[in-house]
Amino acid sequence: MIPVIIGVTLLVYFILDLAPGDVTSMLGGEHMTAKELEEFRHQLGLDRPFAIRYLTYIKGLFSGDLGKSMVSGRSVLALFLNRLPITLALAVGSSIVSILISLPLGIYSAVHKGSIQDNIATVFAMLGLSMPSFWLGLILIIFFSLHLGWFPSSGFKGLSSVVLPAITLGTGYMATITRMTRSSMLDVIRQDYLRTARSKGAPEKDVIYKHALKNALIPIIAACGTQLGLALSGSVITENVFAIPGVGRLLMDSINQRDTPLILGCVVLTTIVISIVLLLVDLLYAVVDPRIKAQYVKRRKTS
Numbered sequence: 446m447i448p449v450i451i452g453v454t455l456l457v458y459f460i461l462d463l464a465p466g467d468v469t470s471m472l473g474g475e476h477m478t479a480k481e482l483e484e485f486r487h488q489l490g491l492d493r494p495f496a497i498r499y500l501t502y503i504k505g506l507f508s509g510d511l512g513k514s515m516v517s518g519r520s521v522l523a524l525f526l527n528r529l530p531i532t533l534a535l536a537v538g539s540s541i542v543s544i545l546i547s548l549p550l551g552i553y554s555a556v557h558k559g560s561i562q563d564n565i566a567t568v569f570a571m572l573g574l575s576m577p578s579f580w581l582g583l584i585l586i587i588f589f590s591l592h593l594g595w596f597p598s599s600g601f602k603g604l605s606s607v608v609l610p611a612i613t614l615g616t617g618y619m620a621t622i623t624r625m626t627r628s629s630m631l632d633v634i635r636q637d638y639l640r641t642a643r644s645k646g647a648p649e650k651d652v653i654y655k656h657a658l659k660n661a662l663i664p665i666i667a668a669c670g671t672q673l674g675l676a677l678s679g680s681v682i683t684e685n686v687f688a689i690p691g692v693g694r695l696l697m698d699s700i701n702q703r704d705t706p707l708i709l710g711c712v713v714l715t716t717i718v719i720s721i722v723l724l725l726v727d728l729l730y731a732v733v734d735p736r737i738k739a740q741y742v743k744r745r746k747t748s
Contacts (some may be wrong), residue, residue: 551626
Protein backbone atom coordinates (compact mmCIF):
# COMPACT_ATOMS: atom_id res chain seq x y z
CA MET A 446 0.00 0.00 0.00
CA ILE A 447 2.84 2.41 0.80
CA PRO A 448 4.39 2.39 -2.72
CA VAL A 449 0.90 2.83 -4.20
CA ILE A 450 0.20 5.85 -1.99
CA ILE A 451 3.57 7.42 -2.82
CA GLY A 452 3.06 6.87 -6.55
CA VAL A 453 -0.52 8.21 -6.51
CA THR A 454 0.32 11.30 -4.47
CA LEU A 455 3.37 12.08 -6.63
CA LEU A 456 1.33 11.81 -9.82
CA VAL A 457 -1.56 13.92 -8.52
CA TYR A 458 0.76 16.52 -6.97
CA PHE A 459 2.72 16.79 -10.21
CA ILE A 460 -0.42 17.20 -12.34
CA LEU A 461 -1.78 19.89 -10.01
CA ASP A 462 1.56 21.69 -10.13
CA LEU A 463 1.51 21.71 -13.95
CA ALA A 464 -2.01 23.14 -14.13
CA PRO A 465 -2.17 26.94 -14.49
CA GLY A 466 -3.23 28.95 -11.45
CA ASP A 467 -3.63 27.87 -7.84
CA VAL A 468 -5.91 28.27 -4.86
CA THR A 469 -4.87 31.90 -4.33
CA SER A 470 -6.62 32.93 -7.54
CA MET A 471 -9.80 31.28 -6.23
CA LEU A 472 -9.61 32.85 -2.77
CA GLY A 473 -8.23 36.24 -3.76
CA GLY A 474 -10.02 36.65 -7.04
CA GLU A 475 -10.08 40.19 -8.38
CA HIS A 476 -9.88 41.80 -4.95
CA MET A 477 -6.12 41.38 -4.55
CA THR A 478 -3.31 43.04 -6.38
CA ALA A 479 -0.47 41.05 -7.90
CA LYS A 480 1.77 41.88 -4.93
CA GLU A 481 -0.88 40.80 -2.44
CA LEU A 482 -1.36 37.53 -4.32
CA GLU A 483 2.39 36.86 -4.18
CA GLU A 484 2.41 37.52 -0.43
CA PHE A 485 -0.60 35.20 -0.05
CA ARG A 486 1.19 32.47 -2.03
CA HIS A 487 4.23 32.92 0.22
CA GLN A 488 2.06 32.50 3.34
CA LEU A 489 0.64 29.26 1.97
CA GLY A 490 4.11 28.04 0.94
CA LEU A 491 3.15 27.80 -2.73
CA ASP A 492 6.24 29.70 -3.87
CA ARG A 493 8.60 26.97 -2.68
CA PRO A 494 10.09 24.45 -5.14
CA PHE A 495 7.97 21.45 -6.10
CA ALA A 496 10.28 18.87 -4.50
CA ILE A 497 10.32 20.66 -1.13
CA ARG A 498 6.55 21.04 -1.08
CA TYR A 499 6.01 17.38 -1.99
CA LEU A 500 8.53 16.04 0.53
CA THR A 501 6.98 18.21 3.23
CA TYR A 502 3.56 16.78 2.41
CA ILE A 503 4.85 13.18 2.42
CA LYS A 504 6.57 13.74 5.77
CA GLY A 505 3.32 14.99 7.27
CA LEU A 506 1.34 12.20 5.61
CA PHE A 507 3.39 9.38 7.13
CA SER A 508 3.23 11.05 10.52
CA GLY A 509 -0.57 10.96 10.30
CA ASP A 510 -1.10 14.60 9.30
CA LEU A 511 -3.12 15.04 6.11
CA GLY A 512 -3.06 18.80 6.51
CA LYS A 513 -5.89 21.32 6.40
CA SER A 514 -8.06 22.56 3.59
CA MET A 515 -6.73 25.78 2.11
CA VAL A 516 -10.29 26.99 1.51
CA SER A 517 -12.17 26.12 4.71
CA GLY A 518 -9.22 25.70 7.08
CA ARG A 519 -10.73 22.46 8.44
CA SER A 520 -8.87 19.19 8.86
CA VAL A 521 -8.76 17.12 5.66
CA LEU A 522 -9.31 13.92 7.64
CA ALA A 523 -12.38 15.36 9.37
CA LEU A 524 -13.87 16.51 6.06
CA PHE A 525 -13.29 13.10 4.48
CA LEU A 526 -14.68 11.10 7.42
CA ASN A 527 -17.74 13.34 7.47
CA ARG A 528 -18.55 12.40 3.85
CA LEU A 529 -17.33 8.77 3.87
CA PRO A 530 -20.47 7.12 5.41
CA ILE A 531 -22.64 8.57 2.63
CA THR A 532 -20.32 7.27 -0.09
CA LEU A 533 -20.08 3.88 1.64
CA ALA A 534 -23.88 3.65 1.76
CA LEU A 535 -24.03 4.49 -1.95
CA ALA A 536 -21.28 2.00 -2.83
CA VAL A 537 -22.82 -0.84 -0.81
CA GLY A 538 -26.29 -0.04 -2.17
CA SER A 539 -25.08 -0.05 -5.77
CA SER A 540 -23.23 -3.33 -5.18
CA ILE A 541 -26.38 -4.92 -3.76
CA VAL A 542 -28.40 -3.72 -6.77
CA SER A 543 -25.87 -5.03 -9.29
CA ILE A 544 -25.47 -8.39 -7.50
CA LEU A 545 -29.22 -8.95 -7.10
CA ILE A 546 -29.72 -8.39 -10.83
CA SER A 547 -26.54 -9.76 -12.38
CA LEU A 548 -26.07 -12.96 -10.35
CA PRO A 549 -29.43 -14.57 -11.26
CA LEU A 550 -29.11 -13.17 -14.78
CA GLY A 551 -25.64 -14.68 -15.26
CA ILE A 552 -26.71 -18.06 -13.86
CA TYR A 553 -29.83 -18.15 -16.03
CA SER A 554 -27.82 -17.17 -19.10
CA ALA A 555 -25.24 -19.91 -18.46
CA VAL A 556 -27.86 -22.62 -17.88
CA HIS A 557 -29.64 -21.64 -21.14
CA LYS A 558 -26.48 -21.11 -23.19
CA GLY A 559 -27.08 -20.37 -26.87
CA SER A 560 -30.83 -19.91 -26.45
CA ILE A 561 -32.99 -16.87 -27.05
CA GLN A 562 -33.13 -16.32 -23.30
CA ASP A 563 -29.33 -16.22 -23.20
CA ASN A 564 -29.22 -13.58 -25.93
CA ILE A 565 -31.93 -11.48 -24.25
CA ALA A 566 -30.09 -11.62 -20.90
CA THR A 567 -26.85 -10.57 -22.58
CA VAL A 568 -28.51 -7.66 -24.38
CA PHE A 569 -30.21 -6.54 -21.15
CA ALA A 570 -26.88 -6.57 -19.30
CA MET A 571 -25.14 -4.64 -22.07
CA LEU A 572 -27.91 -2.01 -22.05
CA GLY A 573 -27.08 -1.31 -18.42
CA LEU A 574 -23.43 -0.82 -19.32
CA SER A 575 -24.11 1.38 -22.35
CA MET A 576 -26.47 3.84 -20.61
CA PRO A 577 -24.59 6.94 -19.33
CA SER A 578 -25.03 7.25 -15.56
CA PHE A 579 -25.97 10.94 -15.71
CA TRP A 580 -28.72 10.20 -18.28
CA LEU A 581 -30.11 7.26 -16.31
CA GLY A 582 -30.00 9.31 -13.11
CA LEU A 583 -32.01 12.12 -14.69
CA ILE A 584 -34.59 9.64 -16.06
CA LEU A 585 -35.00 8.08 -12.60
CA ILE A 586 -35.37 11.51 -10.99
CA ILE A 587 -38.07 12.55 -13.49
CA PHE A 588 -40.07 9.33 -13.13
CA PHE A 589 -39.68 8.27 -9.48
CA SER A 590 -39.17 11.68 -7.84
CA LEU A 591 -41.11 14.24 -9.87
CA HIS A 592 -44.00 12.09 -11.18
CA LEU A 593 -44.42 9.44 -8.48
CA GLY A 594 -42.80 11.23 -5.54
CA TRP A 595 -41.44 8.00 -4.06
CA PHE A 596 -37.85 9.08 -3.47
CA PRO A 597 -36.01 12.39 -2.90
CA SER A 598 -34.57 13.93 -6.04
CA SER A 599 -31.44 15.38 -4.44
CA GLY A 600 -29.51 15.67 -1.21
CA PHE A 601 -29.14 13.10 1.56
CA LYS A 602 -32.15 12.69 3.84
CA GLY A 603 -31.66 9.09 4.95
CA LEU A 604 -31.42 5.74 3.22
CA SER A 605 -34.32 6.60 0.88
CA SER A 606 -32.01 9.16 -0.75
CA VAL A 607 -29.59 6.36 -1.70
CA VAL A 608 -32.09 4.22 -3.62
CA LEU A 609 -32.08 6.06 -6.96
CA PRO A 610 -28.31 6.78 -6.94
CA ALA A 611 -27.63 3.12 -6.04
CA ILE A 612 -29.76 1.94 -8.98
CA THR A 613 -27.98 4.40 -11.27
CA LEU A 614 -24.52 3.29 -10.19
CA GLY A 615 -25.34 -0.41 -9.88
CA THR A 616 -26.86 -0.65 -13.34
CA GLY A 617 -23.57 0.32 -14.92
CA TYR A 618 -21.69 -2.40 -13.01
CA MET A 619 -24.31 -5.05 -13.79
CA ALA A 620 -22.89 -6.10 -17.16
CA THR A 621 -19.42 -6.93 -15.83
CA ILE A 622 -20.69 -9.16 -13.02
CA THR A 623 -23.25 -10.80 -15.33
CA ARG A 624 -20.58 -11.71 -17.88
CA MET A 625 -18.22 -12.97 -15.15
CA THR A 626 -21.00 -15.07 -13.57
CA ARG A 627 -21.98 -16.54 -16.93
CA SER A 628 -18.39 -17.35 -17.89
CA SER A 629 -17.54 -18.87 -14.50
CA MET A 630 -20.73 -20.95 -14.44
CA LEU A 631 -20.10 -22.27 -17.96
CA ASP A 632 -16.65 -23.50 -16.88
CA VAL A 633 -18.11 -25.31 -13.88
CA ILE A 634 -21.19 -26.74 -15.59
CA ARG A 635 -18.94 -28.79 -17.89
CA GLN A 636 -17.20 -30.54 -14.98
CA ASP A 637 -17.60 -34.29 -14.40
CA TYR A 638 -18.73 -34.02 -10.76
CA LEU A 639 -21.93 -32.25 -11.87
CA ARG A 640 -22.76 -35.10 -14.22
CA THR A 641 -22.12 -37.45 -11.30
CA ALA A 642 -24.49 -35.45 -9.09
CA ARG A 643 -27.20 -35.60 -11.75
CA SER A 644 -26.68 -39.36 -12.21
CA LYS A 645 -27.23 -39.81 -8.46
CA GLY A 646 -30.64 -38.20 -8.81
CA ALA A 647 -29.89 -34.77 -7.39
CA PRO A 648 -32.49 -32.16 -8.40
CA GLU A 649 -31.30 -29.75 -11.09
CA LYS A 650 -31.84 -26.80 -8.74
CA ASP A 651 -29.45 -28.35 -6.19
CA VAL A 652 -26.93 -29.17 -8.91
CA ILE A 653 -26.86 -25.54 -10.08
CA TYR A 654 -27.02 -23.65 -6.79
CA LYS A 655 -25.33 -26.03 -4.31
CA HIS A 656 -22.64 -27.57 -6.50
CA ALA A 657 -22.00 -25.38 -9.55
CA LEU A 658 -22.45 -21.91 -8.04
CA LYS A 659 -20.42 -22.72 -4.93
CA ASN A 660 -17.42 -23.72 -7.04
CA ALA A 661 -17.83 -20.76 -9.39
CA LEU A 662 -17.85 -18.09 -6.68
CA ILE A 663 -14.16 -17.11 -6.66
CA PRO A 664 -14.17 -15.14 -9.95
CA ILE A 665 -17.61 -13.72 -9.10
CA ILE A 666 -16.41 -12.49 -5.69
CA ALA A 667 -13.37 -10.93 -7.38
CA ALA A 668 -15.63 -9.09 -9.84
CA CYS A 669 -17.97 -7.92 -7.06
CA GLY A 670 -15.04 -6.70 -4.95
CA THR A 671 -13.60 -4.81 -7.89
CA GLN A 672 -16.97 -3.18 -8.59
CA LEU A 673 -17.28 -2.17 -4.93
CA GLY A 674 -13.85 -0.54 -5.11
CA LEU A 675 -14.86 1.27 -8.30
CA ALA A 676 -18.08 2.44 -6.64
CA LEU A 677 -16.07 3.90 -3.76
CA SER A 678 -13.85 5.85 -6.13
CA GLY A 679 -16.00 6.39 -9.21
CA SER A 680 -19.27 7.81 -7.88
CA VAL A 681 -18.36 11.43 -8.70
CA ILE A 682 -20.86 11.80 -11.55
CA THR A 683 -23.69 10.10 -9.68
CA GLU A 684 -23.14 12.17 -6.54
CA ASN A 685 -23.19 15.36 -8.58
CA VAL A 686 -26.36 14.39 -10.48
CA PHE A 687 -28.22 13.69 -7.24
CA ALA A 688 -26.43 16.44 -5.24
CA ILE A 689 -25.29 13.90 -2.65
CA PRO A 690 -22.66 15.27 -0.24
CA GLY A 691 -20.30 12.31 -0.51
CA VAL A 692 -16.58 11.88 -1.07
CA GLY A 693 -16.96 12.13 -4.85
CA ARG A 694 -18.59 15.53 -4.63
CA LEU A 695 -16.05 16.66 -2.04
CA LEU A 696 -13.27 15.69 -4.44
CA MET A 697 -14.95 17.51 -7.34
CA ASP A 698 -15.40 20.68 -5.27
CA SER A 699 -11.77 20.56 -4.11
CA ILE A 700 -10.57 20.20 -7.71
CA ASN A 701 -12.65 23.18 -8.81
CA GLN A 702 -11.19 25.22 -5.94
CA ARG A 703 -7.63 23.96 -6.52
CA ASP A 704 -7.48 22.90 -2.87
CA THR A 705 -4.37 20.69 -3.13
CA PRO A 706 -4.30 19.26 0.45
CA LEU A 707 -7.96 18.27 0.21
CA ILE A 708 -7.52 16.71 -3.24
CA LEU A 709 -4.54 14.66 -2.10
CA GLY A 710 -6.28 13.70 1.14
CA CYS A 711 -9.34 12.41 -0.72
CA VAL A 712 -7.16 10.44 -3.14
CA VAL A 713 -4.95 8.93 -0.40
CA LEU A 714 -7.82 7.98 1.92
CA THR A 715 -9.88 6.56 -0.96
CA THR A 716 -6.86 4.49 -2.01
CA ILE A 717 -6.55 3.14 1.55
CA VAL A 718 -10.28 2.29 1.74
CA ILE A 719 -10.17 0.49 -1.62
CA SER A 720 -7.04 -1.43 -0.58
CA ILE A 721 -8.82 -2.58 2.60
CA VAL A 722 -11.85 -3.68 0.58
CA LEU A 723 -9.67 -5.70 -1.80
CA LEU A 724 -7.86 -7.26 1.16
CA LEU A 725 -11.20 -8.35 2.65
CA VAL A 726 -12.14 -9.82 -0.72
CA ASP A 727 -8.91 -11.85 -0.74
CA LEU A 728 -9.66 -13.11 2.76
CA LEU A 729 -13.17 -14.03 1.69
CA TYR A 730 -11.68 -16.45 -0.84
CA ALA A 731 -10.55 -18.70 2.01
CA VAL A 732 -14.05 -18.67 3.51
CA VAL A 733 -15.70 -19.64 0.23
CA ASP A 734 -13.13 -22.18 -0.96
CA PRO A 735 -11.77 -24.59 1.71
CA ARG A 736 -8.88 -25.51 -0.61
CA ILE A 737 -7.45 -21.98 -0.34
CA LYS A 738 -7.82 -22.02 3.44
CA ALA A 739 -6.07 -25.40 3.56
CA GLN A 740 -3.12 -23.94 1.63
CA TYR A 741 -2.70 -21.13 4.18
CA VAL A 742 -2.92 -23.59 7.08
CA LYS A 743 -0.38 -25.90 5.44
CA ARG A 744 2.07 -23.03 4.89
CA ARG A 745 1.66 -21.89 8.49
CA LYS A 746 2.46 -25.37 9.80
CA THR A 747 5.51 -25.82 7.57
CA SER A 748 6.88 -22.39 8.52
